[in-house]
Amino acid sequence: MWRVFMFSYKHRVRYYETDKMGVAHHSSFVYWFENARVEFLRDLGIDYKDIENAGYNLAVVEINGRFLKPVFYDELISIKVKASRFDGKYAKFDYYVFNEKSETVVKGCTKHFVVDRELKRVKLPDVFLNKIKEKLQERE
Amino acid sequence: MWRVFMFSYKHRVRYYETDKMGVAHHSSFVYWFENARVEFLRDLGIDYKDIENAGYNLAVVEINGRFLKPVFYDELISIKVKASRFDGKYAKFDYYVFNEKSETVVKGCTKHFVVDRELKRVKLPDVFLNKIKEKLQERE
Amino acid sequence: MWRVFMFSYKHRVRYYETDKMGVAHHSSFVYWFENARVEFLRDLGIDYKDIENAGYNLAVVEINGRFLKPVFYDELISIKVKASRFDGKYAKFDYYVFNEKSETVVKGCTKHFVVDRELKRVKLPDVFLNKIKEKLQERE
Amino acid sequence: MWRVFMFSYKHRVRYYETDKMGVAHHSSFVYWFENARVEFLRDLGIDYKDIENAGYNLAVVEINGRFLKPVFYDELISIKVKASRFDGKYAKFDYYVFNEKSETVVKGCTKHFVVDRELKRVKLPDVFLNKIKEKLQERE
Numbered sequence: 001m002w003r004v005f006m007f008s009y010k011h012r013v014r015y016y017e018t019d020k021m022g023v024a025h026h027s028s029f030v031y032w033f034e035n036a037r038v039e040f041l042r043d044l045g046i047d048y049k050d051i052e053n054a055g056y057n058l059a060v061v062e063i064n065g066r067f068l069k070p071v072f073y074d075e076l077i078s079i080k081v082k083a084s085r086f087d088g089k090y091a092k093f094d095y096y097v098f099n100e101k102s103e104t105v106v107k108g109c110t111k112h113f114v115v116d117r118e119l120k121r122v123k124l125p126d127v128f129l130n131k132i133k134e135k136l137q138e139r140e
Numbered sequence: 141m142w143r144v145f146m147f148s149y150k151h152r153v154r155y156y157e158t159d160k161m162g163v164a165h166h167s168s169f170v171y172w173f174e175n176a177r178v179e180f181l182r183d184l185g186i187d188y189k190d191i192e193n194a195g196y197n198l199a200v201v202e203i204n205g206r207f208l209k210p211v212f213y214d215e216l217i218s219i220k221v222k223a224s225r226f227d228g229k230y231a232k233f234d235y236y237v238f239n240e241k242s243e244t245v246v247k248g249c250t251k252h253f254v255v256d257r258e259l260k261r262v263k264l265p266d267v268f269l270n271k272i273k274e275k276l277q278e279r280e
Numbered sequence: 281m282w283r284v285f286m287f288s289y290k291h292r293v294r295y296y297e298t299d300k301m302g303v304a305h306h307s308s309f310v311y312w313f314e315n316a317r318v319e320f321l322r323d324l325g326i327d328y329k330d331i332e333n334a335g336y337n338l339a340v341v342e343i344n345g346r347f348l349k350p351v352f353y354d355e356l357i358s359i360k361v362k363a364s365r366f367d368g369k370y371a372k373f374d375y376y377v378f379n380e381k382s383e384t385v386v387k388g389c390t391k392h393f394v395v396d397r398e399l400k401r402v403k404l405p406d407v408f409l410n411k412i413k414e415k416l417q418e419r420e
Numbered sequence: 421m422w423r424v425f426m427f428s429y430k431h432r433v434r435y436y437e438t439d440k441m442g443v444a445h446h447s448s449f450v451y452w453f454e455n456a457r458v459e460f461l462r463d464l465g466i467d468y469k470d471i472e473n474a475g476y477n478l479a480v481v482e483i484n485g486r487f488l489k490p491v492f493y494d495e496l497i498s499i500k501v502k503a504s505r506f507d508g509k510y511a512k513f514d515y516y517v518f519n520e521k522s523e524t525v526v527k528g529c530t531k532h533f534v535v536d537r538e539l540k541r542v543k544l545p546d547v548f549l550n551k552i553k554e555k556l557q558e559r560e
Contacts, residue, residue: 298440
């Protein structure tokens with residue numbers, strides 16, 4: 001089951017992501033992680049938009065990024081994301097960014113609380129988690 | 141009256157605003173214009189937050205930027221903004237960005253419609269425009 | 281020939297692109313235009329990276345955006361780009377952004393000077409323009 | 421000595437920093453930390469520009485942010501930064517972001533290696549560290 005609980009998202013490094021050191025500015029990883037996470041959820045059968053329309057959000061409560069190698073303009077990088085935990089109240093995602101040479105360039109994680117529209121901690125309805133379970137069963 | 145209808149906002153060019161050409165990426169002007177416009181309104185006695193809390197927004201319907209000279213890292217630039225028009229339904233702001241040598245580096249404008257929370261065009265209540273008029277009279 | 285001189289780039293509107301009005305912040309168009317332009321050039325056989333490695337840049341000297349309709353989170357928008365002019369010294373690109381209902385949501389253009397590493401105006405070597413010509417001939 | 425090795429930077433939360441949850445997007449902390457760090461160094465007598473012109477950079481090798489409370493539009497936040505370590509090869513900065521009610525809203529750190537223009541690890545010349553020492557002695 002674990003292996004399918006993983007997703008890879010491709011991103012082309014943009015000129016506006018670079019800074020005058022000539023490489024991608026370290027802020028970029030936040031956006032890469034978000035893109036990978038949202039597409040991962042979509043792949044698991046959940047549109048983040050639907051979570052939000054139902055009155056919930058996965059608020060980011062912590063983010064961590066380690067920059068192992070510079071990332072260059074126009075590189076087609078892969079962001080691998082896995083859910084190391086995702087119950088109805090809390091989620092943790094781990095990320096590994098690879099360059100075209102398959103070198104790990106960034107590692108990191110995000111931690112999330114499920115919150116309602118008033119940003120209070122709540123539990124995500126089972127319907128969303130069940131969707132993931134179904135999707136994973138399909139793939140087994 | 142015209143002269144006071146103008147405001148100058150200072151901004152330090154940040155590393156994350158530069159790109160690998162070694163100068164500020166052209167996207168930065170959008171943020172500089174927004175900062176200058178919001179502080180200009182504050183100087184005229186209007187918190188943009190209050191406009192929004194009252195149910196209104198100054199939606200940007202057009203933006204234009206002309207980049208005359210490169211803008212360098214760590215320069216302390218001045219963004220001059222004036223309201224070339226601001227009635228209750230429509231506003232146009234003009235912007236002139238100067239570097240430390242007082243050279244004009246960017247010129248541009250933004251055009252705005254007043255909209256409500258459903259993004260429909262409406263008229264801003266007179267209370268906001270009257271605040272501006274009072275402020276301008278004080279300064280004369 | 282004109283029809284092939286056009287390119288369409290798809291983009292998923294991201295959460296970080298939205299603002300508290302609930303729609304994409306107007307700054308986003310700058311990045312959409314850049315992505316579309318760079319992929320358009322790639323489609324014409326030119327990697328922007330190669331232009332830069334040869335010592336040249338297409339410096340943006342003007343940008344214009346008109347926001348016709350709000351753009352919503354998670355919409356899959358199409359950015360159509362065409363080169364209304366592109367000689368060795370100057371380029372103008374026109375952009376039309378469409379939402380999923382095929383409504384035009386943003387229109388705009390960028391104007392560019394070809395510059396060298398010292399940001400002086402120069403002429404792009406014919407090798408780059410010839411590549412485009414070849415590509416267009418292939419498609420006729 | 422420790423107390424002076426600390427700096428506070430003020431920032432007005434911008435509309436473009438918010439997202440459709442109605443609060444500052446978590447990516448903003450990267451920029452707040454950078455602004456606070458660079459102004460902290462300036463306050464210690466070092467222009468980051470001078471470090472770079474001398475051929476060095478403080479490359480970010482790790483960043484961590486914990487988001488304790490939502491940060492709202494137009495709040496005037498304070499970013500406190502201290503150097504928990506800063507020798508010629510490695511630096512670690514700690515950050516504490518406070519809202520107008522003096523509540524801690526974000527905590528985090530950045531870790532840096534000193535690198536040269538080829539992004540190789542090197543040692544920062546003593547002249548920069550001596551400047552800091554002098555500045556700190558002045559204040560004692």
